[in-house]
Amino acid sequence: MSEEILINITPMESRVAVVENGVLQEVHVERTLRRGIVGNIYRGRVVRVLPGMQAAFVDIGLARAAFIHAAEISQREGAAVESINALVREGQTLVVQVTKDPIGTKGARLTTHLSIPSRYLVYMPRTSHVGISLKIEDEAERERLKAIMARCVESEGIEHEGGFILRTAAEAAREEDILADIRYLRRLWQQISGNLQGPTPVPIYEDLTLALRALRDLVGPRTEKIRVDSRENFQRIGQFVEELMPEVATRLEHYPGERPIFDLYGVEDEIQKALERKVLLKSGGYLVIDPTEAMTTIDVNTGAFVGHRNLEETIFKTNLEAATAIARQLRLRNLGGIIIIDFIDMEDEEHQRQVIRTLEKQLERDHAKTNIIGITELGLLQMTRKRTRESLSQVLCEPCANCQGRGILRTAETICYEIFREILREARAYQANSYLVLANQKVVDRLLDEESGNVADLEAFIGRTVKFQVETMYSQEQYDVVLL
Known part of the structure; x- marks a missing residue:
């Protein structure tokens, strides 16, 4: 499976896209004015x-x-x-x-x-533990890495000066590269430890920028190219690679094209789709993704897909396709916390197992830690995904000013009846010659059409006339009642 990492940098923001076999899998955005602070x-x-x-x-x-x-x-x-x-x-x-x-x-x-990451290691100055990422499963490789760490720690004379975890990227790494990482982390910690005392609050260490973090955390054996569209930043990144990651230098290239790099790979369109609730599946089925404060819910639907043989086969195929799509959407949207997936009910237990296995297999490529807990009595699949930074929609969007983030608006009919109640309150509390209602076009149209009989009854009841005025800047839920 071929993988490319695209790095788009402007003075306002940096964006990194991970593309596998031409399909966008992950996108990371960091705005210059509000950089993330994880790791600081x-x-x-x-x-x-x-x-x-x-x-x-x-x-x-x-x-x-x-x-x-x-x-x-x-x-x-x-x-x-x-x-x-x-x-x-x-x-x-x-x-x-x-x-x-x-x-x-x-x-x-x-x-x-405290922990400070490098290319192959995480240094923990306040423990003495040496561990290896669980994602390195080959026992012979784990033993090789343990032996390398023992020799490096002994040669540097740092047995009692902190602990290390070998990251997934350390798989197949050479001894001299791991030793170089140890020395880099020790120098960095000496610099940090010199600033532990003093006034507060003060930042004493900042993690790398998004582009450099992407190189450190996302580049793996499958990564064929790392393309950067900014010449100035390409040189800076090249320096970083030369010092810390010389083995990827041949894969790093500058993209000088006229056409924006994200347009070339269709990334911009995929980002727009990743902000929508509905995700269409090739079979005709679809997902509905709803992130909330407490959890994210994902509903799987067959939609237009009716299958060729029978209903159970149709459901199974839709769920299999959905499992692959869900794993991609979690990475793409950077959804974290509790995730509840409502697959279409399957009677065959073997089908259930295959769908869960497919989801697990697809999640293996996820850089964030995931945990599938199982299926509840209601048939809902529970899982978690580690959340450290804001999701894509939290970075790029804000709650709707009209509906306050509810995702729904009160109907024009509901607003009309609220206006009637408000006029009755005002009539009881204040003396006025007449009333002027300022409201949205749709609301005023309804008041003058479907609700005209109710308006006439209201005027007769309060003994005052009610006039209406369209305010083009008002949302559907906004209105004012003015005493004349």
């Missing part, structure tokens, strides 16, 4: 301790205080979680790292278990 390390100040929640709020210099749970505050390895009151106090300085960006109304999530 801060000297923060505890502003509030919450014993009931075993947590505290920490000021790290953002608009909202960040949140840290007692379990995320450094303690002895293997020890039980202590009371939050025994761990921190208000006004205390705390060196923390962001594990989740502020999302919606929730502040950033923090930990004091």
